[in-house]
Amino acid sequence: MTTTHETRVFAGVTLIDTPVVREALEFARAHHDPMSFHHVYRSWIFGALIASKIPAYESVDLEVHAVSAILHDLAWDYDSVFATKDKRFEVDSANAAREYLKREAPGFNQRQLQMVWDSIALHTTSSIAQHKEMEVALCHMGITADFLGSGLPGGLITKEEHSAVVKELPLLEFKDSVIKLLCALCKHKPETTYDNFSRLTVVSNNVMV
DSSP, rough: OOOOOOOEEEEEEEOOOOOHHHHHHHHHHHHHOOHHHHHHHHHHHHHHHHHHHHHGGGGSSHHHHHHHHTTTTTTOOSTTTTOOOOOOHHHHHHHHHHHHHHHHHOOOOHHHHHHHHHHHHHHHHHHHHHHHHHHEEEEHHHHHHHHHHGGSSSOOOOOHHHHHHHHHSSOOHHHHHHHHHHHHHHHHHHHHHHHHHHHHHHHTTTTTO
């Protein structure tokens, strides 16, 4: 069932605009440096743009997608208040987002909370995320689009669309900053990085930790 919500246009993309989404943005802003905040914001925008181009996504819960994308990296800094010593950053981020929504979004039901958790916990695991609910797959696609830009398979993001978003939310040395964050996870939480995106990214960039 599709529910009508208020919207706004940002960088040419129509975005859902509800109190929950606005408050999640402010929560993310308060807990991120500018580079990380721009990344999660762009990830949301790219996901919304992708959803607008795929008819099957007309029924997606755009509020669930929005908060999932906005809150997906709360613990990717090993020193974050949301980080634990023994869990992958994706799981820490998913737990933090779920607890935040329990406090601040009492209208979210258990299924919505679970989809947010799954979207965040699986956002670096394409082989699983793409087979989950549309909200989970869309969150993964939007985040991936922020790394690949117009190189995203399927031609879903044009160079012009990517440039318009980046103009409003600059990259701020995005690639180098992400590598530094992931290197820090490998160094300070090595047991959580052996078989996943963090270590693969560090290895593929030939970075010593």
